[in-house]
Amino acid sequence: xxxxxxxxxxxxxxxxxxxxxxxxxxxxxxxxxxxxxxxxxxxxxxxxxxxxxxxxxxxxxxxxxxxxxxxxxxxxxxxxxxxxxxxxxxxxxxxxxxxxxxxxxxxxxxxxxxxxxxxxxxxxxxxxxxxxxxxxxxxxxxxxxxxxxxxxx
Amino acid sequence: xxxxxxxxxxxxxxxxxxxxxxxxxxxxxxxxxxxxxxxxxxxxxxxxxxxxxxxxxxxxxxxxxxxxxxxxxxxxxxxxxxxxxxxxxxxxxxxxxxxxxxxxxxxxxxxxxxxxxxxxxxxxxxxxxxxxxxxxxxxxxxxxxxxxxxxxxxxxxxxxxxxxxxxxxxxxxxxxxxxxxxxxxxxxxxxxxxxxxxxxxxxxxxxxxxxxxxxxxxxxxxxxxxxxxxxxxxxxxxxxxxxxxxxxxxxxxxxxxxxxxxxxxxxxxxxxxxx
Numbered sequence: 172x173x174x175x176x177x178x179x180x181x182x183x184x185x186x187x188x189x190x191x192x193x194x195x196x197x198x199x200x201x202x203x204x205x206x207x208x209x210x211x212x213x214x215x216x217x218x219x220x221x222x223x224x225x226x227x228x229x230x231x232x233x234x235x236x237x238x239x240x241x242x243x244x245x246x247x248x249x250x251x252x253x254x255x256x257x258x259x260x261x262x263x264x265x266x267x268x269x270x271x272x273x274x275x276x277x278x279x280x281x282x283x284x285x286x287x288x289x290x291x292x293x294x295x296x297x298x299x300x301x302x303x304x305x306x307x308x309x310x311x312x313x314x315x316x317x318x319x320x321x322x323x324x
Numbered sequence: 325x326x327x328x329x330x331x332x333x334x335x336x337x338x339x340x341x342x343x344x345x346x347x348x349x350x351x352x353x354x355x356x357x358x359x360x361x362x363x364x365x366x367x368x369x370x371x372x373x374x375x376x377x378x379x380x381x382x383x384x385x386x387x388x389x390x391x392x393x394x395x396x397x398x399x400x401x402x403x404x405x406x407x408x409x410x411x412x413x414x415x416x417x418x419x420x421x422x423x424x425x426x427x428x429x430x431x432x433x434x435x436x437x438x439x440x441x442x443x444x445x446x447x448x449x450x451x452x453x454x455x456x457x458x459x460x461x462x463x464x465x466x467x468x469x470x471x472x473x474x475x476x477x478x479x480x481x482x483x484x485x486x487x488x489x490x491x492x493x494x495x496x497x498x499x500x501x502x503x504x505x506x507x508x509x510x511x512x513x514x515x516x517x518x519x520x521x522x523x524x525x526x527x528x529x530x531x532x533x534x535x536x537x538x539x540x541x542x543x544x545x546x547x548x549x550x551x552x553x554x555x556x557x558x559x560x561x562x563x564x565x566x567x568x569x570x571x572x573x574x575x576x577x578x579x580x581x582x583x584x585x586x587x588x589x590x591x592x593x594x595x596x597x598x599x
Contacts, residue, residue: 230508240502242502242504245496311512314535320440320471320475
């Protein structure tokens with residue numbers, strides 16, 4: 172547990188979080204490992220966790236009609252996988268597939284949601300931090316949508 | 325003046341199809357001697373006889389002056405005709421034009437090369453240059469983003485560079501199927517993962533203007549100095565020598581004063597609809 176506390180406190184996502192909040196989060200955390208090709212999250216399944224990837228890469232995929240699995244993003248060392256646990260109806264919107272062996276810290280989203288309801292300071296801190304990630308991914312998605320490498324019309 | 329305006333004839337010696345819509349011509353000079361010297365980042369005006377003239381960056385090794393390489397994407401009338409030229413056909417070439425990449429300014433520093441799509445072509449000579457003069461530079465990083473795995477240019481070189489121990493190469497695509505094992509996402513996403521020493525780094529960026537804008541923003545966020553970010557701007561080059569004004573951007577003639585500029589000189593123009 173001490174080790175998890177150190178890892179989480181040094182991670183940019185949790186940097187400068189007060190000790191009490193960090194302790195609450197550590198209480199919802201565990202080390203997890205996935206083998207290559209494991210499905211870490213599956214579209215439609217209950218979203219009750221999120222992951223901090225320590226090593227390896229995860230492909231976010233969606234099934235396209237007649238196109239098979241399309242990878243729309245990849246996440247790797249240091250990145251956060253999953254925010255659907257924060258928003259009703261708490262279901263994954265994409266598949267998350269391990270491209271190689273993945274070591275991560277899994278955080279129990281359901282447990283954290285309850286703690287955030289009880290402790291709004293913690294809830295606000297977490298939402299601020301997740302908002303930054305959501306903003307970055309939104310900007311990246313907008314660039315993808317522009318299809319900047321396509322042939323200009 | 326005459327030398328700048330009169331094309332030299334070159335013969336197509338080889339044609340390489342890089343992707344379904346992009347090809348490279350390997351050319352041999354046949355007029356006025358057998359040599360063609362250029363600086364990384366310069367471009368030529370290429371004349372398809374009886375069709376028209378287009379600006380294309382030089383994409384070969386600057387230390388090889390007996391052959392000239394141009395990678396072309398089929399997008400307009402001239403390039404559509406250019407794609408049908410065969411080995412042995414002749415082209416007219418004026419150039420080299422433009423200032424090129426400031427390789428001297430990057431000596432003794434980490435160099436970060438960021439390419440988007442066909443923007444890898446104008447950057448390939450600078451990568452050759454860094455590798456030919458490896459001791460003059462600290463770390464070399466190449467970040468390349470393109471639309472999909474089948475649009476990746478220069479696969480052979482990318483594989484070769486990736487296998488080197490003294491260079492980091494990352495390739496990302498905007499979307500891919502399961503057979504692609506590399507990163508997926510926009511090129512700017514790779515920057516935070518890779519940049520570690522912004523105070524002693526120089527970035528060379530080429531790609532669609534929107535990509536360059538967002539890349540510069542990401543580099544600035546990582547504490548790069550504006551004057552250490554260089555972008556290559558290619559817009560409507562026509563005469564190549566700053567006379568006709570087609571490529572004028574504010575106070576600059578892109579063909580003569582550029583195409584390479586540091587970000588501090590260009591930033592006010594990058595988000596303008598029109599100048």
